[in-house]
Amino acid sequence: MTAVRIDGLTVVYKTPLGELPAVRDVSLELPAGSITGIVGESGSGKSTLALSLLNAVQPPGRIAAGSVEIGGLGDIVGLKGERLRQARGAKIGYVFQAAQNSLNPLKTVGKQLLDLGRSHGVADLRALVREARELLGRMGMDGARVLDSYQHELSGGMRQRVGIMLALVLNAHVVVLDEPTTALDMITQATILKIIREIHAERGLTTLVITHDIGVVAEVADRLAVMYGGRLVEQGPTREVLASPRHPYTRGLIRAIPRLTGDIGLAQALPGRPPTLATVPREGCVFRERCPLRMEVCESVDPPSAAYGERLVACHATAMAGATREETA
Amino acid sequence: MTAFLRRLAGHVARGLAMIFVVATISFFIVRNIPGDPMLALYEKLVTSGMDPAAASQAVRVAYGFYPSGSLWEQYVDYMGGLLRLDLGTSVTNPGAPVTGVLAEASKWTVLPVLAGTLLSFLVGVIMGVYAAVRRSGRLGDILAISGSLLHGVPQYVLALLLGAIFGTTLAILPTDGTADILIEPGFTPEYIGTLIEHATLPVLTYALASYGGWILAMKSSVVTVLGDDFILAAELRGMKRSIVFRYIARNAILPLFTILAISMGLLFAGAVFIERIFNYPGLGLMLIESVTNRDYALMGGAFLLITGATIVANIAADLLYTVIDPRVRSGEEAAA
Structure with missing residues (x-):
């Protein structure tokens, strides 16, 4: 059963350069009773996506397209005024970053x-x-x-x-946690994550955790979605995605994590910088500037999300590799 | 409660120390202003042929007071009197104790200043909220610009303008004194009516002169609070608009209480101009006259009163803070 279905969601921000998308054509399903983690660098659009779940994108931003269907509520993008206010808090809970004074x-x-x-x-x-x-x-x-x-x-x-x-x-049954453990020390962080997991299971919640920390996702999430430049580039069961990342960005992220044991040099930072609203490519793949597998098609064609078992990956190179594998098989 | 009392005691002790310092400084400054009215009278009598001893006696009789001894002895005398709340005798109002003169003048200053300040505080704060909420619209622009303009006009220019418009051109409001002298003083509708009529322009001047400042201060305070995380958090928790509004207003108004307290003390200084222009016999006008006449005792008393008012206003603001801001309160408990 799906508790939350985000479909074709696009959120734009008004800037002097016109309306620029912070979240572009994102589709994501949160199965009832699951914990889904969204990871991405700062500016990848993950917090904007989280706010969209409450139809609370702050001006100058607005939801330009798409829908967010929430079980028992309907499409929250269409809710306004009192009905929207009543849905917030009562049906969907939102937990702020601990560093923010909420x-x-x-x-x-x-x-x-x-x-x-x-x-x-x-x-x-x-x-x-x-x-x-x-x-x-x-x-x-x-x-x-x-x-x-x-x-x-x-x-x-x-x-x-x-x-x-x-x-x-x-008694909200959908809970969104935006960077729930950022700015907390490691021990408190572990305690909070444990609490989230326990209460989630106890109450049968549907939970979305937004973070830039893959460790947090690995700790709590059943499913993982990776965001880059406003796009979901890869999603699937957490274990699978972490064990065999298919999108070059996911691979880069995981390689960049320093290990407790072994040489610090083994951790490789992703080259380049994440795009900002103004520098996100308007067409083609958003990740191509930093991608080791860049091809000609990446310049002009936005890679569609393709399913690989339970996994969805939006990458031309991955698609081609998959195709070759199928041909050789 | 004990923490509150301890805080109050500390304030009172500091306030008394400040009053002592101000009394000392003003005692010496006032006596070093060139010109001595009694000496002038004394010299006039002597040159007109009077015997110096008789002249001195005449001056003493005329003023009911004559400084004697060294400056230091006068100072000790003065401070001793201060302890008994005796500020001496006014020279310009022969025989009248300074405290009585001050009390009489105070009532014409305190009420208009309080009325003007509170009026502009209330209206300014409310308009400031609108200016903040509608800051991207025309209403916000108009409010902010009018606030800046009014804030920039000096009090006395405002007083002259209002006097010219309402007193002369339109001729609908009196600009002179506290009441119509033809009306018998008393607790009658006519007399109260003329009091209010005469107070309107001074009060309006006090109010308009500070109103711009309140709009600007409240606007920036509200804009700051609107950007605070807990406001967004309250909205995302589905709090009612009225509750969110209360959260904003209470947090935004906090810093303004300090400004209010400070301006209360400073407004007595503004009274000097405004009472002069409207010939309103309050503390400001009294201060001008006492300086012109070199009335030492009255001058010193006026300075003390202004100091005292400022100190009391600040203590009140600080104590109010402990009531309305829990962060200040617990800081006190931690220190205690």
Whole structure:
């Protein structure tokens, strides 16, 4: 069963150079009960994609084409005003990067929880507070004390758990986590990832994790999608993609990870720089400037996503290699 | 609560120290201003043929006061009086204690200044929010430009303009004094009406002169808060618009309280121009007259009052902060 179906999604930002796409023709399915990870460098469009799931792309950006079907809600791109507001928080939870201060500094967590409850017409606020306390306790914190605290009295890891609590307390079944562990130390990061996995399984959530850290995805995600220059270049089961990456960009990313053991020189940085909104090629493959397998066709033809078993890869070279393999077989 | 009291005690101690310093400085500065009215009178009497001892006695009678002893002895006397809240006797108003003169003048300054400041604060803050929210539209442009313009016009120019327009050209508002002298003072509708009428232009001047500043300050504060992550977070959690608006407003208005407190103290300085122009017998006009007449005791008293007002306003702002900003509050607890 598919809980979220993103289809042909294009998000553009208005710039002095005209409207430039940050996300272009992205299609992605999030199976119910799965954790999907999206990895990509800064500026690859992954946060814009995450915001699209709540139809919350901030101006000067806008969703120019495509749809985001969410089970029980319909196409969220078509939702407006009150109906959109009610869907946010209640149906789709959003967890911010821990470094961002996602709480009002002048109110205690508990008061903001009550604001949240009132915003969504929760009749039994006592039960909501109980639920919040339980969730916080579940994440290893003293719920009563945290609800009585202001943001500045909480550490980064604690804030992040509060963010997760606020995303789940209204029983949202789709949860989007945008860089959930960035700016946290390794131990807190591990704790948060463990919590995400446990609560995900416990509540049967459909989860999307956005990160630039392949390690995070390897840790939690069932499925992995790789984003580059606003395009999804490869997606498939995490284990498969990490074990045998098919897109040259995925291969480059994995090669760039330094290992705990062995020579540091074994980690090879990807040559070149990721494109910006203005420098993303308008036609042809977005990755060709940094690609070791660049061919003539890459200049002019956008590689379509082709299926290889459970894998989808958008690369001419991969397609050709696959074809040759099939011919020789 | 004890933390609050400790904070208050610290403020009061610092405030008293500041008052002591200001009293000392103003005592010596005032007495070093060239020109001495009593000496002038004394010399006039002597040159007109009066016996020096008799002349001195006459001056003492005329002013009910005569400085004696060295400057240091006068200083000790003055400070001793200050402890008993006795600021001496005014020379220009023979026999009247300075405290009484100050109290009489204060009522004509404090009320208009407070009314003008609060009016412009309220209107300016609300308009500032609109200017921020509509900053890319025409309304935002108009508000921001009018704010900048008003902010740039000096108070006294504004006072003259308003006086010329409403007092002379349109002739609908009085520009002189506090009340119509033909109306019997008392708690009557006529008298209250004439008081309000006479106060309108000074209050309007105070209000318009600071209004531009409030718009600009609030606009930039709101724009900053709008860019804060927790506002987007609140929207993504599906918070009601009214709640999100409250989050924005409360966070944006915080820094303005400090400006409000500081401007309260400074506005008494502005009263010097405005009361002069509208011939309004408040502290500003009194200060001008006391300087012209070299009325040392009154001058010193006026300086002390202005200092005191500024200090009290700052203490009030700081204590208010501990109530409205939890970050300041817990910083205090941590230090305690």
